Amino acid sequence: MLKTGTFTRRGLGTLLAAGLLAGGLVGCANSDTGGDSGDGGDGSGNGTIVLGFSQVGAESGWRTANTTSVKEAAAEAGIELKFDDAQQKQENQIKAIRNFIQQKVDVIAFSPVVESGWDTVLKEAKDADIPVILTDRAVDSADTSLYKTFIGSDFVKEGRLSGEWLVEEKKAATGPVNIVELQGTTGSAPANDRKKGFAEAIAANPNLKIVASQSGDFTRAGGKQVMEQFLKANPKIDVLFAHNDDMGLGALEAITAAGKVPGKDITIITIDAVKDGMQALADGKFNFIAECSPLLGPQLMDLVKKVHAGESVPTRVETEETTFTQEQAKAALPTRKY
Numbered sequence: 001m002l003k004t005g006t007f008t009r010r011g012l013g014t015l016l017a018a019g020l021l022a023g024g025l026v027g028c029a030n031s032d033t034g035g036d037s038g039d040g041g042d043g044s045g046n047g048t049i050v051l052g053f054s055q056v057g058a059e060s061g062w063r064t065a066n067t068t069s070v071k072e073a074a075a076e077a078g079i080e081l082k083f084d085d086a087q088q089k090q091e092n093q094i095k096a097i098r099n100f101i102q103q104k105v106d107v108i109a110f111s112p113v114v115e116s117g118w119d120t121v122l123k124e125a126k127d128a129d130i131p132v133i134l135t136d137r138a139v140d141s142a143d144t145s146l147y148k149t150f151i152g153s154d155f156v157k158e159g160r161l162s163g164e165w166l167v168e169e170k171k172a173a174t175g176p177v178n179i180v181e182l183q184g185t186t187g188s189a190p191a192n193d194r195k196k197g198f199a200e201a202i203a204a205n206p207n208l209k210i211v212a213s214q215s216g217d218f219t220r221a222g223g224k225q226v227m228e229q230f231l232k233a234n235p236k237i238d239v240l241f242a243h244n245d246d247m248g249l250g251a252l253e254a255i256t257a258a259g260k261v262p263g264k265d266i267t268i269i270t271i272d273a274v275k276d277g278m279q280a281l282a283d284g285k286f287n288f289i290a291e292c293s294p295l296l297g298p299q300l301m302d303l304v305k306k307v308h309a310g311e312s313v314p315t316r317v318e319t320e321e322t323t324f325t326q327e328q329a330k331a332a333l334p335t336r337k338y
């Protein structure tokens with residue numbers, strides 16, 4: 001358990017800086033001092049850091065792995081975690097953040113369900129002198145002083161890597177290649193950014209055309225339902241680009257039910273690389289996955305300790321990720337953690 005009484009704030013911050021550097025962090029320093037209730041925020045006077053964390057929901061395998069990572073890392077770091085599941089609703093997240101402010105937690109972290117509409121509540125946290133860390137998803141607030149840092153993935157890059165693989169895969173195509181796209185939650189950073197990165201990459205080959213694009217809300221049920229509609233409305237679908245594994249897995253059911261062979265009749269590209277997705281890739285039902293790591297917990301807790309200690313933190317902390325072909329998935333599956 002972290003006892004702030006045992007260390008000076010600055011000395012503690014120096015120790016923690018080593019941990020952040022070891023985690024391979026990138027970005028520029030933001031050295032504003034964070035809020036501090038002096039008693040860890042729990043009113044107990046025992047110095048335990050209290051973290052309020054508002055999670056998006058439980059929409060996907062990725063999200064479940066992310067929640068486990070955050071909970072385990074908090075316990076490991078001796079940080080008291082107040083966890084709230086927003087069930088994919090922005091109003092629930094705003095309510096949870098206001099509750100955390102009222103409870104005077106030491107630090108707030110949240111994974112914003114959508115990018116817009118956070119300025120008011122973030123200002124309330126800033127006025128209460130409670131530092132905020134964006135986890136996994138970004139916000140589009142022009143005022144970047146409303147949060148201390150962001151930790152997560154480069155979603156544009158994930159979309160771009162997916163598109164670049166497809167450009168190479170279909171380079172011999174002489175006619176139109178019809179692509180359908182299953183977008184993530186409308187207005188969310190991963191949906192916006194993956195769409196953008198993918199579109200930019202496939203522009204390299206004018207044969208590659210997105211003929212339908214709709215949200216499946218990052219869920220299996222959404223992926224299945226929207227893919228059924230795509231299949232009814234489009235007689236020729238060559239490629240499915242799904243913004244996450246779960247929607248791709250839902251779409252598999254629709255594709256099979258329509259009498260088509262996934263991975264052969266329709267090339268399938270997804271993002272995340274959770275176990276079920278990797279299994280589908282190894283089984284030849286998916287063709288390519290761009291990885292998005294949900295294991296943000298340990299680095300998040302390092303950042304929580306740092307902002308609580310008033311130390312400088314990078315403005316952006318990106319996770320290192322890779323991509324998988326079918327052969328690479330077969331090799332990676334036995335040791336896959338999530």
Ligand code: AHR
Binds near residue numbers: 060136137243244245
């Ligand atoms: O924000 C990360 C995305 O959210 C993951 O790719 C997706 O599976 C999740 O629901």
